Amino acid sequence: MKITLIAGARPNFMKIAPIIRAIENAQQSGKDIKYRLVHTGQHYDDKLSKIFFEQLAIPTPNVNLGAGSGTQAEQTARIMIEFEKDLAANPTDLVIVVGDVTSTMACTIVAKKMSTRVAHVEGGIRSFDMEMPEEINRIVTDSLADYFFTTSEVANKNLLKSGVGEHQIFFVGNTMIDTLLKQLPKAQRPALWPEWNIVSKEYLVLTLHRPSNVDDPEKFAEWMKVIDGVGLPVIFPVHPRTRKNFSTLKRQPANIIACDPLSYLEFVYLIKESKAVITDSGGVQEETTVLGVPCLTLRNNTERPETVTTGTNEMVGDNFEALHAALTKVKSGNWKQGAIPQLWDGRTAERIVANLLNLPFAKPK
Numbered sequence: 143m144k145i146t147l148i149a150g151a152r153p154n155f156m157k158i159a160p161i162i163r164a165i166e167n168a169q170q171s172g173k174d175i176k177y178r179l180v181h182t183g184q185h186y187d188d189k190l191s192k193i194f195f196e197q198l199a200i201p202t203p204n205v206n207l208g209a210g211s212g213t214q215a216e217q218t219a220r221i222m223i224e225f226e227k228d229l230a231a232n233p234t235d236l237v238i239v240v241g242d243v244t245s246t247m248a249c250t251i252v253a254k255k256m257s258t259r260v261a262h263v264e265g266g267i268r269s270f271d272m273e274m275p276e277e278i279n280r281i282v283t284d285s286l287a288d289y290f291f292t293t294s295e296v297a298n299k300n301l302l303k304s305g306v307g308e309h310q311i312f313f314v315g316n317t318m319i320d321t322l323l324k325q326l327p328k329a330q331r332p333a334l335w336p337e338w339n340i341v342s343k344e345y346l347v348l349t350l351h352r353p354s355n356v357d358d359p360e361k362f363a364e365w366m367k368v369i370d371g372v373g374l375p376v377i378f379p380v381h382p383r384t385r386k387n388f389s390t391l392k393r394q395p396a397n398i399i400a401c402d403p404l405s406y407l408e409f410v411y412l413i414k415e416s417k418a419v420i421t422d423s424g425g426v427q428e429e430t431t432v433l434g435v436p437c438l439t440l441r442n443n444t445e446r447p448e449t450v451t452t453g454t455n456e457m458v459g460d461n462f463e464a465l466h467a468a469l470t471k472v473k474s475g476n477w478k479q480g481a482i483p484q485l486w487d488g489r490t491a492e493r494i495v496a497n498l499l500n501l502p503f504a505k506p507k
């Protein structure tokens with residue numbers, strides 16, 4: 143069985159690393175399974191791409207499509223044009239896409255138009271917020287894909303409701319958590335730690351990159367003001383999308399310490415040791431749940447509701463007062479404990495590959 147695995151942006155790399163490892167393990171035990179890794183080049187900054195290949199021991203991609211940055215349409219178009227050529231030159235039995243980035247959607251459309259099967263890892267999750275580019279990527283991808291590897295029962299229900307058949311859905315857990323659990327013992331104290339002058343459990347971590355939080359300078363400035371008022375150091379690895387509006391803030395925050403995006407092993411250490419995390423990231427909501435660290439999500443909705451119902455996540459919404467109240471609660475130490483969602487056990491990729499090998503077209507004739 144020949145597989146083409148797609149990755150394009152930072153949150154994809156944590157999701158493909160364990161799948162590659164599981165495929166290689168299956169090969170070693172004599173299974174007929176091969177893969178080709180395609181990097182679309184959606185993220186090309188070393189700090190958002192190269193470092194993850196090194197730290198997560200992901201092999202060098204067979205090809206980099208060099209999509210680069212641009213508007214949603216420009217990126218989608220470039221990825222589609224280049225992937226169409228690549229897939230024509232390298233036919234495959236199955237294209238695997240992960241997550242909800244532009245590459246996920248663009249490569250799914252190309253593959254299906256070239257009559258190639260698609261499996262979506264992390265299929266079925268929905269924020270029901272059409273203002274999020276990722277929600278559009280999810281809906282398009284899931285309306286075309288043939289197989290769905292899901293992280294939650296809620297995702298299964300969303301897919302069934304949209305007409306997907308039960309035989310197409312495999313509830314396997316979360317590959318991002320496979321990576322977290324494997325890499326946790328190797329987590330690295332950030333090189334900048336001494337300079338930050340912080341103490342474990344007495345600082346917060348902040349990540350923000352969703353257009354709804356960072357693109358409007360006034361709203362972004364208001365978030366910064368409330369967070370700065372917390373009275374604890376806040377480490378803020380600034381996503382490239384957020385850089386401009388952070389550097390042009392009229393009032394420079396006193397407690398917020400900005401830095402470049404961190405490597406995975408440093409970031410995991412930083413959140414593990416923190417008092418709480420403030421974020422609008424999808425993956426970080428999941429990682430904090432597994433680490434048992436309070437998570438305050440600056441969004442009105444989440445496509446990962448199990449992090450709220452089971453885990454340590456709380457939705458703050460678009461509400462500055464609510465953030466202030468949540469920060470007071472964090473400081474008082476009065477946050478829910480949380481538990482780990484079903485099947486987020488570090489063995490998801492193994493289950494994915496076992497299911498792949500069982501698909502009808504994968505069986506020896």
Ligand code: UDP
Binds near residue numbers: 410422425426
């Ligand atoms: N992350 C990282 N360094 C950072 C910030 C985040 O390695 O400075 C990791 C984080 O641990 C998680 C992933 O990046 O695994 C989340 O990516 P992002 O927030 O860009 O995407 P989303 O999950 O929102 O799609």
